[in-house]
């Protein structure tokens with residue numbers, strides 16, 4: 001069994017076989033108790049682009065999950081003009097230039113350390129490294145002053161605690177879960193609000209003030225970035241490395257990162273789909289790939305089925321034309337896309353730039369929403385005292 005399948009099965013032993021089985025039953029399948037499951041990229045795109053009929057607010061929407069803990073106005077539970085207006089103001093926060101600079105600054109020291117350890121032939125757990133690095137980046141985004149490694153780890157774990165409350169079938173959080181999530185998000189919001197009030201344009205939170213967001217909106221945005229932008233990136237990098245390793249393409253990409261890294265990242269995203277599903281509630285009747293959906297229905301876009309079935313991992317020929325569906329499409333397309341790419345590229349370049357590596361050991365993680373390794377230990381193939389494999 002390939003490792004990606006193993007990661008999914010370990011994270012979701014019941015839901016994953018069900019989800020994959022549905023892919024064989026057609027582009028859109030109605031499943032009682034779950035909703036209309038979309039397995040086809042074109043149908044998924046049609047749903048995502050139609051923000052009038054398919055919404056993230058209202059009963060049965062993802063808003064039911066997030067509004068009780070993040071408040072009503074945090075992009076991922078908004079629609080219509082309010083959503084468009086907030087997005088317009090937030091989009092300039094994350095551009096390729098600002099996010100590349102942010103990652104270069106925040107990750108400079110940890111990446112130097114990582115490079116040195118790999119160079120010395122030490123065994124390095126890429127999962128652990130990524131938790132700290134993704135934690136550091138998100139600490140910077142929410143405005144924590146001079147975060148150390150302990151802060152980065154702390155906030156990564158806190159985010160994980162909240163995200164793991166959600167399963168692929170969750171519709172709402174229990175009151176005890178809402179309470180626990182608020183215990184995490186309250187202090188995080190206070191940090192974000194302080195950085196917002198300081199109004200330093202060089203920081204993400206300070207920029208929000210300059211852009212005219214209210215303090216409540218800035219708090220909410222910080223919470224949303226924290227929950228959506230930490231584990232997604234952290235889990236992807238080890239999976240990217242493992243895919244390159246397992247498909248025998250590691251050395252090829254290492255020899256030509258300029259030419260091949262972005263394609264490799266896209267392919268890894270397509271096959272892993274860090275966010276395996278997207279949810280919408282239906283507010284107007286529509287026909288999706290021949291299936292009629294009506295107000296009150298729920299649509300589950302099985303992003304993983306839409307993307308992973310477009311073919312095996314490949315760096316050659318034309319890539320499947322999915323327009324990065326793994327980051328969504330239409331009005332809710334991932335606003336953190338430039339930050340995610342900057343972070344992934346920064347780490348991948350260092351990992352690929354050093355000595356040729358091999359996987360020493362790995363384990364799949366249990367009880368997580370986003371399938372991932374719980375550890376992926378790598379080491380230089382020519383480490384002292386070891387034979388070149």
Ligand code: HEM
Pocket residue numbers: 075076077087141224225226228229230232233236273274275278279325326327328329331332333334335336337339340
């Ligand atoms: C590998 C990394 C990532 C993946 C695969 C990913 C995936 C996605 C997807 C699929 C959506 C759309 C969900 C939907 O339409 O229902 C989304 C939205 C979003 N993402 Fe990301 N994301 C990643 C990283 C990030 C980062 C680093 C941030 C920010 C710090 C971020 C912030 C957001 C926000 C705020 C939204 C909601 C946008 C809206 O509703 O207008 N994401 N992401």
